[in-house]
Amino acid sequence: MRVTLLGTGDTTGTPTVGCDCDTCEAARERGVERTRFSVHVENERTGEALLVDFSPDFRYQFLRESVPLPDAAIITHIHFDHLDGLGNVFRVLDALDVYAANETDPQTGESVAETVANDYDYLDPITVVPTTPLESVRICGFDVTLVPVDHPPLICYGLAIEDPETGAKLSLSGDTSYAVPDRSREVLAEPDLLLADAIVPAALCDAHPIGGRHENDDGVPRTFGTKHMTREGALALADELNATRTRLVHLAHFYPEAEAFEEPLALDGETYTL
Ligand SMILES: [Zn+2]
Ligand SMILES: [Zn+2]
Numbered sequence: 552m553r554v555t556l557l558g559t560g561d562t563t564g565t566p567t568v569g570c571d572c573d574t575c576e577a578a579r580e581r582g583v584e585r586t587r588f589s590v591h592v593e594n595e596r597t598g599e600a601l602l603v604d605f606s607p608d609f610r611y612q613f614l615r616e617s618v619p620l621p622d623a624a625i626i627t628h629i630h631f632d633h634l635d636g637l638g639n640v641f642r643v644l645d646a647l648d649v650y651a652a653n654e655t656d657p658q659t660g661e662s663v664a665e666t667v668a669n670d671y672d673y674l675d676p677i678t679v680v681p682t683t684p685l686e687s688v689r690i691c692g693f694d695v696t697l698v699p700v701d702h703p704p705l706i707c708y709g710l711a712i713e714d715p716e717t718g719a720k721l722s723l724s725g726d727t728s729y730a731v732p733d734r735s736r737e738v739l740a741e742p743d744l745l746l747a748d749a750i751v752p753a754a755l756c757d758a759h760p761i762g763g764r765h766e767n768d769d770g771v772p773r774t775f776g777t778k779h780m781t782r783e784g785a786l787a788l789a790d791e792l793n794a795t796r797t798r799l800v801h802l803a804h805f806y807p808e809a810e811a812f813e814e815p816l817a818l819d820g821e822t823y824t825l
């Protein structure tokens with residue numbers, strides 16, 4: 552299993568358009584970036600490629616990393632930064648199965664699968680495959696399981712992707728607070744590589760209108776607002792899942808410059824072979 556981090560940023564990315572903060576300036580000087588979220592997973596045994604989420608930066612990411620176009624894809628939730636790149640497949644791919652959860656979201660009255668199918672009904676190459684969470688499905692030779700996470704007000708899913716031949720396992724937290732349900736944690740546990748949402752350091756919760764939540768014993772919030780984990784929350788989750796290796800993703804330019812390029816914060820273009 553070969554994993555390429557196509558996009559490791561939050562919804563504005565780093566550098567952010569029009570921003571001259573120290574972190575965005577430092578990223579420009581270093582020639583590094585965090586575009587909107589997407590992960591490319593190749594199965595070296597079958598020669599197939601699976602894409603997790605359609606970043607608005609899809610075209611640029613595939614040109615930059617020279618990875619093969621996907622044979623199948625998964626959409627974790629319907630936020631702009633994970634879905635709105637789907638239109639890029641028009642006249643690029645002849646056919647693409649797009650897997651998405653089949654549970655109805657009370658917020659929208661539709662499942663992720665239904666929203667994708669409705670929003671992109673003009674897009675002939677795609678076939679949306681409604682998928683039952685917490686049930687493994689074989690995609691590109693991998694066993695893939697969508698797991699419910701906590702990203703109010705929308706439903707959202709994390710993922711476990713396992714190679715049944717080699718035992719390699721990649722887990723993704725998805726966009727989530729620290730309140731990942733126990734059943735989902737069981738599916739995500741013991742990964743060779745965990746990609747965990749860590750939008751900002753916990754210290755920045757003071758700047759959020761509703762602060763942080765899910766404090767640890769020292770009072771450090773593991774959730775920023777309601778939707779995302781803090782760095783400290785993501786690292787706690789990694790510890791609890793007993794991840795062999797962890798990269799923090801979905802990172803905002805609000806990280807102070809001195810912390811923004813430290814380990815284990817990911818940058819675009821990182822690759823891992825599991
Ligand atoms: Zn900035
Ligand atoms: Zn989101």
Ligand SMILES: [Zn+2]
Pocket residue numbers: 561562588630632633726801
């Ligand atoms: Zn997001």
